[in-house]
Amino acid sequence: GENVEQHPSTLSVQEGDSAVIKCTYSDSASNYFPWYKQELGKGPQLIIDIRSNVGEKKDQRIAVTLNKTAKHFSLHITETQPEDSAVYFCAAVRDSNYQLIWGAGTKLIIKP
């Protein structure tokens, strides 16, 4: 079955710098890759996603890149702000089933 590995488990960056979180997946049939942000006391919230027919997608300060050959995808946050501090989860799924396979999460800390 699918397995998703996420690194690093904790990432501390200076406010204004960029942050990159990486995930690898094992099932080459996976074709949808969402990223979720979980703030303290809340459930995860979808922030960006990418499909396997696209290599990169941007939404303001966040972007996701996908390398299907290497089976990895990354979340990039530029010009980080204090409100970016949260736990970020990647996931992978095939269209043929309803199960998202989740990474273990990355705690992002933005230092003032």
Added chain:
Amino acid sequence: ETGVTQTPRHLVMGMTNKKSLKCEQHLGHNAMYWYKQSAKKPLELMFVYNFKEQTENNSVPSRFSPECPNSSHLFLHLHTLQPEDSALYLCASSQGTDYGYTFGSGTRLTVV
């Protein structure tokens, strides 16, 4: 609010108690999920309901019993739980997996 509401937000129960968690969504989604979130572990899928029919049960102990009376409501009935069942229980809904999940804020369960 995300459109997925979970109650209660916090629950403390003894090992011999019976309690229920409730989840409600008014997003018109056709799939609903129960997840368990423990510290430093990936999200664990417990149950999936698609059009009110249970489609997944990921080897969850029988002390957890789901109920989906309609496509907008989902319950998780709890009885004779163990201390290791203490966790954040998250409900989510989706319109298939193509559109990402919408999560509730979770119920923080403590078993004493």
